[in-house]
Each structure stands twice: as structure tokens, then as C-alpha cells.
Amino acid sequence: MRPTGLPLIRRRCLRCTSARYRAHGKFRVNANHKLLDVWLLALCVGCGETVKLTVLERIHVRAIDPPTLTRFHDNDVALAATLLQDPGLLRRNGVTLDWDGAWTLQTTPAGLPEADVIDTSVRFAQRIPIRLTRLLSVGLDVSRSAVHRLIADGSLSSKHRLTGKSSSDFSFTLRRPGGKGGCEGAA
Secondary structure (H helix, E strand, C coil), X not given: CEECCCCEEECCCCCCCCCEEEEEEEEEEEEECCEEEEEEXXXXXXXXXXXXXXXXXXXXXXXXXXXXXXXXXXXXXXXXHHHHCCHHHHHHHCCEEECCCCEECCCCCCCCCCCCEEEEEECCCCCCCEEHHHHHHHHHCCCHHHHHHHHHCCCEECXXXXXXXXXXXXXXXXXXXXXXXXXXXXX
């Protein structure tokens, strides 16, 4: 699993009824003598209002390494993605992330093999918290309720808990009822 873009930021807009902001990797750097403030800018998806998420506050200019300062000035999207992964930044600004539509699942070109028992590993290219039942439903091409049924009847098992959210690598075993073909009993 890998990201396809920056996640949406959940925060109530003061101007409209929206609760989502989109970050585009733009930063604002403000200097007050030798002290710097750095904010990550995000736009409300409803009205376009800008919100500033505090990245650095009243930091002496020499305390920031020059390559990072250059990345702030160049509006580096990769740096914005890294900063959005920081729980401290999210907590400090009172926001959470919405990863819907910001990730994709890469599968092997051949798809699932035609075996009765399939052992598969899932690797996260970036720490994206996601409900594992949703991830499995995309990977197995079945509904989430079908994934829940597979877990309940023991056809889908793992040492890792398959319910709830996770962002760590895991492996699972799929036992197909009746052998060959797709997940006939799952869909």
C-alpha cells in the first residue's frame, strides 16, 4: 500500500460548514529578526478559506538546518507529507487526517493464485492508518461485509488483528471454501 497524494485535514471551518482542508504542500515562513515561524497552509474544500498549521514557532534561524529551510521556501510537497505524519504536529494544531482517496493498493500482476490456501503479506510504503477490513476488501475485490464473514468463519486469519485500524505491515492466510476459483462464498 502506498500514498497517492496528501491526505485531507479534518478541522472545522469557521466560515462555512465544511470540516475538511486540503494541503498542497505550500509553506509560509515568517521572520521576526532572527526568529522564524513556519506554517503549513491548507485550503478549506468548501469555501477556500486558508488555515495555517504551525510547524515551527519562534525558532532561531540557526537552529534550522539550511536544506530544510530551503525546502520550506521551495514549498516541498514531500516535506509536507512527512510533516503530516508527525503526531506532535497534528496534536499541537488540533487536527486529524482523512486518508480516503489518498492511497492505492499495489498487487502482484498475476493477482491471487488459484490455490486452496493463500499466504499473503501486506507492506505499507508509508504509515497510513487504515481499517484493515477496507484494505482487505480492496485487495480481495469483495465487500467489507464479505471480509467480516471470512474472518468470522475462519477463512481469513492472521496473527495480526484484522479489525480496527493499523499502519504496520502484516500477513494473512486466506482459505477458500471449495478450492479453486475466486472467493465464491465471500461475495
